[in-house]
Amino acid sequence: MAGEPQDDCLFCKIVDGSIPATIVRETGTTIAFRDINPQAPTHVLVIPKAHHRDAAALAAAAPELAADVLRETQAVADEEKLESYRIVFNTGSGAGQTVWHAHAHVLGGRGLDWPPG
Ligand code: 5GP
Ligand code: ZN
Numbered sequence: 001m002a003g004e005p006q007d008d009c010l011f012c013k014i015v016d017g018s019i020p021a022t023i024v025r026e027t028g029t030t031i032a033f034r035d036i037n038p039q040a041p042t043h044v045l046v047i048p049k050a051h052h053r054d055a056a057a058l059a060a061a062a063p064e065l066a067a068d069v070l071r072e073t074q075a076v077a078d079e080e081k082l083e084s085y086r087i088v089f090n091t092g093s094g095a096g097q098t099v100w101h102a103h104a105h106v107l108g109g110r111g112l113d114w115p116p117g
Pocket of ligand 1: 010033036090098
């Protein structure tokens with residue numbers, strides 16, 4: 001069910017602490033941790049603690065929580081002293097989504113090409 005922890009979800013396991021992660025920020029509703037396979041000098045994932053399968057489902061079911069995630073991407077960028085950065089929500093396997101728990105990638109610390117690949 002939307003919002004409930006899922007036994008087979010990697011990021012729910014990071015939320016409950018059963019899988020370790022390098023956590024950089026935590027609020028009552030979100031956590032931010034370093035990506036295990038960074039694509040830029042700063043590559044942090046911001047996730048809601050509650051399980052939603054992707055950004056669209058999160059925004060539809062819990063818009064205030066979606067806003068919390070977005071606010072935290074800014075806080076991460078500030079902490080990492082990023083003047084320019086990119087926030088990415090890969091949505092759907094064709095766009096590269098591999099973990100089905102909504103997450104924002106915060107990427108920065110190098111030049112970022114546009115359009116993305
Ligand atoms: P997606 O491809 O779904 O947009 O992003 C999933 C991200 O999760 C990938 O960038 C991947 O490197 C990262 N990731 C996968 N497994 C782990 C893990 O166990 N720990 C951390 N910190 N990141 C992970
Ligand atoms: Zn989950």
